[in-house]
Amino acid sequence: MTGLGAIALILILLNVYTDLLDPVRAKLGSVVAPLYWVVDTPQSVLEWGQETFRSRNELQRENQELKAELLIHKRRLQRMAALAAENVRLRHLLNSAETVKDRVLVAELIGVSPDPLTHRVIVNKGREDGVYLGQPLLDAHGLMGQVVEVNEFSSQILLITDATHALPVQINRNGVRAVAEGTGDLYRLKLRHLANTVDVREGDLLVSSGLGQRFPVGYPVAKVTSVVHDPGEPFARVEARPEAQLNRSRHVLLVFSGEGDPVTAPAPTPAVPVKAKAAPAGSGEEP
Amino acid sequence: MIRAHNRFIIWLSFLVALLLMIFPLGRESGWLRPEFVPMLVIYWVLVMPQQSSLLFIWGLGCCQDLLEGVMLGQHAMALMVVAYVCLLSYQRMRNYTLWHQTFFVFVLVGLYQLVDNWVHSLQGHAAQNLIFLMPAFTSALMWPLLWICLERIRISYRVS
Numbered sequence: 001m002t003g004l005g006a007i008a009l010i011l012i013l014l015n016v017y018t019d020l021l022d023p024v025r026a027k028l029g030s031v032v033a034p035l036y037w038v039v040d041t042p043q044s045v046l047e048w049g050q051e052t053f054r055s056r057n058e059l060q061r062e063n064q065e066l067k068a069e070l071l072i073h074k075r076r077l078q079r080m081a082a083l084a085a086e087n088v089r090l091r092h093l094l095n096s097a098e099t100v101k102d103r104v105l106v107a108e109l110i111g112v113s114p115d116p117l118t119h120r121v122i123v124n125k126g127r128e129d130g131v132y133l134g135q136p137l138l139d140a141h142g143l144m145g146q147v148v149e150v151n152e153f154s155s156q157i158l159l160i161t162d163a164t165h166a167l168p169v170q171i172n173r174n175g176v177r178a179v180a181e182g183t184g185d186l187y188r189l190k191l192r193h194l195a196n197t198v199d200v201r202e203g204d205l206l207v208s209s210g211l212g213q214r215f216p217v218g219y220p221v222a223k224v225t226s227v228v229h230d231p232g233e234p235f236a237r238v239e240a241r242p243e244a245q246l247n248r249s250r251h252v253l254l255v256f257s258g259e260g261d262p263v264t265a266p267a268p269t270p271a272v273p274v275k276a277k278a279a280p281a282g283s284g285e286e287p
Numbered sequence: 288m289i290r291a292h293n294r295f296i297i298w299l300s301f302l303v304a305l306l307l308m309i310f311p312l313g314r315e316s317g318w319l320r321p322e323f324v325p326m327l328v329i330y331w332v333l334v335m336p337q338q339s340s341l342l343f344i345w346g347l348g349c350c351q352d353l354l355e356g357v358m359l360g361q362h363a364m365a366l367m368v369v370a371y372v373c374l375l376s377y378q379r380m381r382n383y384t385l386w387h388q389t390f391f392v393f394v395l396v397g398l399y400q401l402v403d404n405w406v407h408s409l410q411g412h413a414a415q416n417l418i419f420l421m422p423a424f425t426s427a428l429m430w431p432l433l434w435i436c437l438e439r440i441r442i443s444y445r446v447s
Contacts, residue, residue, distance in 0.1 A: 004345045005367040011360030016409050021359055028353050035354060039310050114309045114355050116317035117412045117419075122356075149356070156356050163412035184412055247313070 026151060033154035036111035036122055102216055103256040104138075105129060109249070110154065117184065119159035121145075123252060126153040131254060134214050138253045142220040142243030143167075143208055147254075159246055160221065161186050169221050170209040174199055177209055178238075180221060186246050189222050191238035196229050198236065206240055216257040291338075293444045300327055300437070301347055309354055318418055321426040324351055324362070325369045325399045329392060330437055332373040333380055335447065344370050358406060365402035369395050385431050393427035 014021055105125060113120035125131050127150050135147040137157050145165070149156035158165055159182070166181035169191075176199065179192045194200060204224040210217030222240035229236050304323035312320055324347065332339045348363030355362075372395060373380070380391055397420055404419045440446075 004341055005364055005371075008345065008348070008360040008364035008367060012358055012364065012406055012409070015358040015360065025353070025359065029356075032354050032356075035306065036309060039306055043311065111309065112311045114312070114317065114320065115357060116315075117407055117414060118357065120356055164410065184415075 026149065029149060029151040029156075030126075030153065033110070033122070033124075033126075033151060036154070040110050105131075105254040105256065107137075107252050107254050109252060117163075119145075119162040119165075119182065119184070119186065119246070120148075121157045121159065122154055123157060123254070124154055125254060126151050126155050128153055130256070131155050136215045136219075136255045136257065138219060138255060139244045139249035139251070141245055141249075142222070143215060144244045144246060144249070144252060146214060159186075160244075161189060161242060161246060166192070167215055167221070168209045168211040169206040171200060171224075172205040172207045172220075173201075176200065177211065178206070180206060180240060187241050188225075189240045189242060191224075191240065192235075194236050194238050196231075196234075196236045200224060200227055200236070200238055202227060205243075216255060290447070292447045294446065296440060296444050296446045297331060300331075300440075305351060305354055308351065318421040319425050320422060321429045322396050322399060322422045323426075324348075325366060325396050326392065326426055326430065326433055327437075328366055328370055329373050329395055330434065332370055333377050334441065336374060336377045338447075339370070339374075341367070341370060358410065361403060361406040364406070365399045368402055369399050372398065385434060388434070389427050389430045392430045393423050396426040397423040399423075 011021070107123040107125040109121055110124045111122035113122075123137070131147055131150050133147055133150055137144045137146060143160060145157045145159040145162075147155050148158045160167060160180070161182040161184070163182055163184035166179050168177065169180045170177045176194075178194050180189045181192050183190055189206075191200075191206075202224055205220055206222045206224065208215040208217060208219045208221055220243045222242045224238060224240045226239045227236060228238075301324070304327050307323050308320070328344055328347070344366050345363050348361075348366040349359060351362040351366075352359050376391075380388060383391065400419050400423050404414055407413050
């Protein structure tokens, strides 16, 4: 009894103060994923049912809506290609480093950490698919978190709102750098050590700054919701709401940052490659 | 010496409990999830104290740790505390009425939550207020139902 309790205590302390147990956990962790699959079945059956038994009208309407949305996005993408090329040229003028295209992998959420205090989720991609430790995870709206444990066919993600997580961000409007840390509340991030005089306003978009060398640059992270300047305190109290839908996104993206081909500068005749890049995106109509 | 009979029911009950522990609930409703594993430990220790193996309970705790992705040993230790108190007091607890037992379960699961929260605080995310005792409350509410169901199952399968 006391012996077993003591072993448990030693295990805990080993976990807290060393990383000796990490390989053990990674090995044993692969056993866990099937159980999450089992628990997830009711949900997936429900979703399958909703997908399968839909009326034709509903599908047609959705199809139309999606087509309209696609058109808008395609139009934006055409502008985007030109802007990206221009950006590369300007960067070359400044002799600064090339920006790198990111490769992404679509993954699906299969489980949520049952403990309300830890914000972790499990996705269905693992070492088999090349997922690595510290890999960033996005959804359609913004940055979600990073990989903290990789198993064979699944991996665990720590969300940006977890109380133990912090990431370097910058304000999109003026480039002020800050550190956004999680609070343990799914809808709240805190900006740490931001002086009272710093120019930050409600509604400012925070994007990842890439300074921690972990998250790629420029992905939206959160929107500032409140700024409190208390003269009695050394720093301003700034809170933000994550852009990513941390509790409802089911399909997520794992980013392989810096692995793809660098965006090459169309040096001699800039107009041609820009068109070429825009061509697969645009479907013929002029922007 | 009691001959082991239909012990698989115990295994099955714990497997179901583990699955219920990881069943996805919303972030807020997650606080309302009863702690099925310690409740089952309490039940099986109460009804067959001589046959309950502490090593098994310890292993169970480690399984739960792996499953929930928390530190290895966290639930194992909390379950050891629960099993220990339960083994000390099973003779008294058996004589309590169901409602009286409910209070005892509240205390035991509360103890379990306390150890759990202590380990959490080592990692840096401790609960800010007494909300971490919420599962103990819902567990206590669940206890009479769980007791009646498990008694039915145990008697009809003659688990010993």
